[in-house]
Amino acid sequence: MEFLNDQITNTDFLEFVTDFIHNVVVSTVNEDGHPFAQVCDALYHDNNKLYIMTKKGNDLYNCIEHAPELVITASKGEGTMDSVGIAINGKAYDADHKYQEKILAKNLYLNQIYAGHLEEAKEYMHTIEIMPEVGSIYDIRIKPIYQRKFEF
Template sequence: MEYLNDKSTNSDFLTFVTDYIHNVVASSVDKNNHPYAQVCDALYHKDDKLYLLAKKDGPLYYCIKHAPEIKITASKGDGTMNSVGIGISGMAYDVEHKYQAEIFEKNPYLNQIYAGHLEEAKEYMHTIEVEIESGSIYDIRLNPIYRRTFKF
């Protein structure tokens, strides 16, 4: 799915995010209420929720524990006039290892990243569940430009 339209569902939007965009920036605030952003992968979605992985006790993990409100942004394309951007607002929670088997199955490159210490990585990597409030798309690849907000 490379394009969305007015008939696209919330599930279509999340499939677009996980399968087409994939690389995102997750933003929150730290314990001192300073902004924090981290590049990560949108790995999985189910039941209108988005799933990321974060290292337990890592910066993103601590930010989410401190302040669960999260903003996710991303863009993909070759130059401004051939790009698409997304935004997601919601609340993020550590759900320990929920859907971890499904996440690793859907994203087999994770096995390469953690080769040599895969089982250990599966312990310290926690699933972050994002309860989405809204998502948006701004697709400049189309003429006219396509804009839409998805309410969850």
């Protein structure tokens, strides 16, 4: 699904994020209240929730543990007039190893990234479950420009 329209569902929007956009920036705050952002892959979605994985104890994990509210942003395209952008506001939680096997099966490149220590990585990588509250899309690739808000 490369383009969205008014007939698509919240599930379709999350599928667009995981399968078309994929690379996102997750923004939150650290324990000192300072902004923190990290590039992640939107790896999986199910039941109106989005999933990423991160190492337990790293900066992103610690920020989410401290302040679960986050914003996800991303854009894709060759230039301004060929771009689509998304944003999602929501809350994130450590879901331990939930969907880890499905995530690894869907995103085969992860097996290459962790080649040689995949079983160890499965232990320290935790699934972060993101419960979207509001999402939006701004698509300049089509005329007229397409904008839409999604409420979860």
